[in-house]
Amino acid sequence: MFTLKIDGQSYGVRVQYRPVYLDEKLFGSKFFTEDPPTPTGDRLTRNPDSTRTVVQILKLNDEARTSELVVEGSATCTLADKFVKREGRERAFKKAVNAFSSFKTVRTALWDAYWANHKHGKKVSVPASCEFCLNVPVA
DSSP, rough: OOEEOOOEEEEEEEEEEEEEEEEEETTOOOEEEEOOOOOTSSSOOOOOOEEEEEEEEEETTTTTTTTEEEEEEEEETTTTTTTHHHHHHHHHHHHHHHHSOOOOHHHHHHHHHHHHHHHHSSOOOOOOTOOTTTTTTOO
């Protein structure tokens, strides 16, 4: 999780990986669910069929030390896909950012904070006076 401030409000970005299972209950159609299949009422122990990456943007209350979910984006691998952590995280983050704000400056601030907190891919130079990137050491 990393945090940033936008217009004086603190936000946190959290990434989760959830197992998904193939479910064929509805007339033979196939779709993914996060719950393991339960054919006899008991939970069937089986390996997940795929992985869903979920990125949540949370509104943080610094004084009360609480958080409130604002928006989340997700990306799910199909059976033919190979799970790549970086790619799923970027796709889910893109969906969450686009749902969070239509303002380019806000989206840019979120992406800059994302790249500053992940060691792969695009590198961003963060100025010493950056108010958006709280987790980045000041040079």
